[in-house]
Amino acid sequence: MRIMYLNHQSKREGTPEYEARILALVNSYASPGTTVEVHYPENLGGTEVLSHLRKSQALAGLHHALEVPSLVKKTIEAERTGYDAVVFSNTFDPGVEVARCAVRIPVIGVLRASCHFAASICDRFGLIAPLDSHALYARHIMENYRLGNFVSGIKAINTYETGDLSAHRSLILERMLAVGKELIAEGAHALIPLGGRLVPYVVSPLELEAELKVPVINTKLVGIRQAETLVNGKTSHSLKSYPWAAGLTPENVTRRGES
DSSP states (O other): OEEEEEOSSSOOOSOHHHHHHHHHHHHHTSOTTOEEEEEOOOOSSOHHHHHHHHHHTOOSSHHHHHHHHHHHHHHHHHHHTTOSEEEEOSTTOTTHHHHTTTOSSOEEEHHHHHHHHHHTTOSOEEEEESSHHHHHHHHHHHHHTTOGGGEEEEEEOOOOOSSOOGGGHHHHHHHHHHHHHHHHHTTOSEEEEOOTTTTTTTSOHHHHHHHHOSOBOOHHHHHHHHHHHHHHTTOOSOTTTSOOOTTOOHHHHHOOOOO
16 A cells, blocks of 8 residues: 655755654554655745745644645645555645545545544543644634534644754653643643644654643544555545546646636
């Protein structure tokens, strides 16, 4: 089985060593016989907007909306080149819903998959976001997914930079634990950390779970395993929910038609 693990932006922010470490990590979450390959979409716009929004930490979804065409194009390419499924790596699921309308292979959003997984093992869960703007964004997504009743709270650690965050590991761990304890005190029975460059890329969910004594969901593992389940079951997203028209090519996404 081949799974495309698709980043949300075209820009590679880490060193080759960092990229190799992430590739090894996500493959460790897959079953024997499954290969997970990390990919990036091409730059069809949104990169400059992301850089601008990061300066003021106003990351509430605008950059993700602008990245959607490139993500849809890459998803079509994945199906046409023989991938069995696509897992969108970003924990805010940008482009997942519309990409499902473009292909018949499974397309997995790690946030939605993780929320349903969490709801199957607890009554209510909390979300830990990198920034306050991410927390607001996540709240909107939860309501759109009609999962709001399962969410006990969403709090931010307000620590997020570009690139490899390994140098900030101690600070990230400290703030994750502090915010996690606050959410548990307010009723969370499990936690979902948002921002994969924080958890699991720098801090392990198991490390947090050992201290917090509640399940801490590994969004990347859940997404990859859900993709495997659908492929092994020879099924995919419902055509009733995601109408599909055969024959779309990657070029259809970017080619200008007649006005």
